[in-house]
Amino acid sequence: MSLEWKTSVGEPVISVENLGIEFLRGRKRKLSLREMVYTRKTTHNKDTFWPLEDISFEVGRGEGVGLVGGNGEGKSTLLKLIAGTLLPDRGRAVVREGVAPLIELTGGFVGDLSARENVYLTAALHGMSEEQIEERFEEIVKFAGPQVKAGLDAPFRHFSSGMQVRLGFAVITCLDEPIILVDEVLAVGDKKFREKCYDRMEGLLEEGRTLFLVSHNERDLKRFCTRGIYLRQGLVAADGQMNDVIAQYNEDILSS
Structure with missing residues (x-):
């Protein structure tokens, strides 16, 4: 299988070039007062590793791309590099259109603010005007469900984790951003809400x-993606048709 996928869907909206990031394996030891006063250079050895190294690919406009790999292979890290919430130590990720990040759905929500206030705050932080938020407010609340609607003026921290995630998903997927980054958040809530999430995602893809x-869910990957990228040991192990990439990943698991 070729490691370089040539897309015919549209012009590249994401270009990842020789991307790499270095992490510390553990916390560095604390320096003594003497070391801090008399030593300009730290005397400890940094034990580091590269979860991603020399990653390169392009994603065309309108593509559905699934990222697969084992736990700890850098999938979520790559998504955060593309979203811009992490900065690379090598290479670059160029994103040419706006992004709706379904990564940490409640990361920007403030616990002491009401759910209503959090909708306005989060949507505004993602570039929506107050008028746009007001136009979509009822749609957001309806999607999040009756429990969320009943507690709109309660502090967000009083919501259950499920209610918090439902509201986060509803807010982020109402954005008009042309690129959607999703990290394991489709299987949220009960069965009924999951189907609403699937329908919403399919609707967004139909819009281009x-x-x-x-x-890690093969059914979701095959449902929404035609192309797959397989990460292994910090590198791109395969890039091609989604079904083929999943087959190679499963074969590697069985043979390991």
Whole structure:
């Protein structure tokens, strides 16, 4: 299988070039007062590793791309590099259109603010005007469900984790951004809400949005993605048709 996929879907909206990031394996030891005062250079050895190294690919407008790999292979890290919430130590990730990040759905929500206030705050932080938020407010609340609607003016921290995630999903998927980054958040809530999430994602793809999906769920990957990228030991092990990439990944698991 070729490691370089040539897309005919549209012009590249994501270009990843020789991307790499270095992490510390553990916390560095604390320096003594003497070392801090008399030593300009730290005397400890940094034990580091590269979860991603020399990653390169392009994603065309309108593509559905699924990212696969074992735990700890850098999938979520790659998504955060593309989203811009992490900075690379090598190479670059160029994103040419706006992004709706379904990564940490409640990361920007403030616990002491009401759910209503959090909808306005989060949507505004993603570039929506107050008028746009007001136009879509009822749609957001309806999608999040009756429990969320009943508690709109309660502090967000009083919501259950499920209610928090439902509201986060509803807010982020109402954005008009053409690129959607998804990290294992489709299987949220009960069965009924999951189907609402699936329907919403399919609707967004039908509008021509670009999807980059991290998931261990083969059914979701095959449902939403035509192309797969397989990460192994910090490198791109395969890049091609989604079914073929999943087959190679499963074969590697069985042979390991």
